[in-house]
Amino acid sequence: MFSDYENNGKMWSGKGTRQRKKTIVFSERFDDPPAVHVAMSLLDLDKGTNVRADAQAKNISTTGFDLIFRTWDDTRVARVRLSWIAMGALVDEESWDLY
Structure with a gap:
């Protein structure tokens, strides 16, 4: 997700509340919002x-x-890698609503 140690970035050199955000786009659309599990790898x-x-x-x-x-x-974070998995029904092009 980031590596702030080499460039003395905010996660490594800063203090107080710090946050990083990465927008993930699924390769296929889900039928409903899926359950997403996140883990630090x-x-x-x-x-x-x-x-x-x-x-x-x-x-x-x-x-x-x-x-x-x-x-x-005062936590100093050098590097973080996050893994994720999304679970849910994918959109089926063959499905259609009758009502």
Whole structure:
């Protein structure tokens, strides 16, 4: 999702509430907004501060969602990689509503 260690970015050098957002667009449209599961697959932090991390899926729609990573206080985050999976029914071009 980001790597702030090399360029002394806000997640590494900043303090207080900090957030990164990446908009994800699904390769196929879902019939209804799917359930989205988010997990951290890489979390690289400074050993001198507490771990404060929050990963979420927000604004979930049939076409995509916002992937959010957030930290706060004095936590120094060098790198983060987030994984996600969306589960739901895809639109079937053969289906049609009768009523």
